Amino acid sequence: MAAIDGIAAAGHAVANQEEQGGIIMHSCARLLAVWLAGSITSPALAADLLIHGGPILTMAGERPHQVAAVVVEGGRIAFAGPLGQAQQLAGPTTPRLDLKGRTLIPGLVDAHSHFMMAVDLARRVNVSGAPVGDVASIAGLVAKLAAAEPGLALGPGEWLVGWGYDVSLLSDQRELTRRDLDARFPDRPVLIMHVSSHGAVLNSAGLAALGITADTPAPTGGLIHREADGRTPNGQIWESALALAGPALKPPGRAERLKSLAAVQALYAKNGYTLANDGFTHIADLDLLQTAAGQGRLMLDIVALPSFVDLKRWLGNPGYAFGTWHNRLKLQGIKIAQDGSPQGRTAYLSEPFLVPGPNGEAGWRAQPIQPFPAFLATARAATSAGLQLFIHANGDAAIDDVIKAVETLGLPADHRSIIIHSQVQRPDQLPRYAALDITPSYFTNHAYFWGDVHRRQLGEARAAHISPIRSALALGLHASNHSDFIVTPLDPMFILWTSMTRTTRSGFVLGPDQRLDAWNGLKALTINPAWAYREEGRRGSIEVGKLADFTLLSANPLVTPPAQIREIKVVGTMKEGRFLWEAGR
């Protein structure tokens, strides 16, 4: 998909602003009572909708489970079962939705993405390679920027920002540096975000505007790459050094952002998500989300994970209450990042990469964002305040830090600490997850996008064991799967396909023993992420009492050959019994 290009095609949003304090059982209980009493045809008690006419995968239980019909009342599922009973229950006047062979599944729950990053893409240039964009060389990247610049009507000195840069897709087979950008952009400051969002490339005007010179030291947990003299910045900055680029990434005004926020919600809805995640929320972003919620602008449920960078601002501040919904917005826990990305060679490993580090270092293992004592202190501050931990850890050494922290902190039962990505983990770490109740959220799209890079950089054994989702599920962990959008596209059937095939760009199957069946692949996109957000009582499966949030698919994944799963389309998205979006309407 063209990640953000379809963003303006807003669906006909339905904003049901009913307060979502807890499970609203009254309507379902009333229907059930009426049904049990046998007086089921009273028109006054008719339900809102009866859905039938296609496979309905409930995603409840360990084995594939289907029902023939669902009855909706008051935005909730009042019945899921045989058609005859549903018809009796709903009565003759209840509107019908005939699926006409389309497959109904629970509304998709976004386990991890960056909703607010998408909000700010409108004025940034897509320099991704295929399939998200079309950049295939450094010259092509510079040309793409140059072509987009006039349309952005930037003022003098205003930043030109690109996103999606991925060296592994460039025919040049080398990293972009300031010099590549300087020839075409000698005066305008330029910043190009790496596809992982963990690094960026600046031109010389950009370095100058940010005051980054040969004398600027890399901050703790950050990297400033240098030229051959070992001093002059080459333009690449990574991890915590990205904080130096704040002025370049300053968001546009509030009115413009609110407009983009509507378009981004429509994009998530078109991809079947009824709950979207903002996986690293800065304070200004949260204020915007709260404003939008307050003004009734949210049509999707949004779970935000405030960033540890602003921890002192969140803790004990009644303006930022965690764990409860307010007009479709919930702050669920604290997001801590403890390393970077494996393809960017910033995943913190216990054994070195097979290739040199970014500055030619031999035996490169990358580094943690915070040394362990500081990381532990951050986790302790959050958990002492009762907050759930969501920790970005890609490399096995960063994962060791999380395991050690959870063990040291002695967290209460059912703490549900989540490791986001959990990609380059060792086989011996999964039993520790099970013992300590740590839950992984995997990123199987990596197998396709960077699987070939991982084989080269990590070696076959580590690459094959990346995102070991089948092993995690076998241990009973509520493992979820995610897009990390804007890092890879939101398309849930693409994510399902990568979890079922683990096929790389070159067609290699990476770790065939970790491939999932469709049922478990779908659970990782529905009920398992619902559990991670403590939402399993309200969503993630089609069961009585849960929200009537549904996603319609063009075909049934349970009977589609794995190789064709990625061709299945999301053809409709319903929130609380009403269409947010439907293909062809």
Ligand SMILES: [Zn+2]
């Ligand atoms: Zn992320």
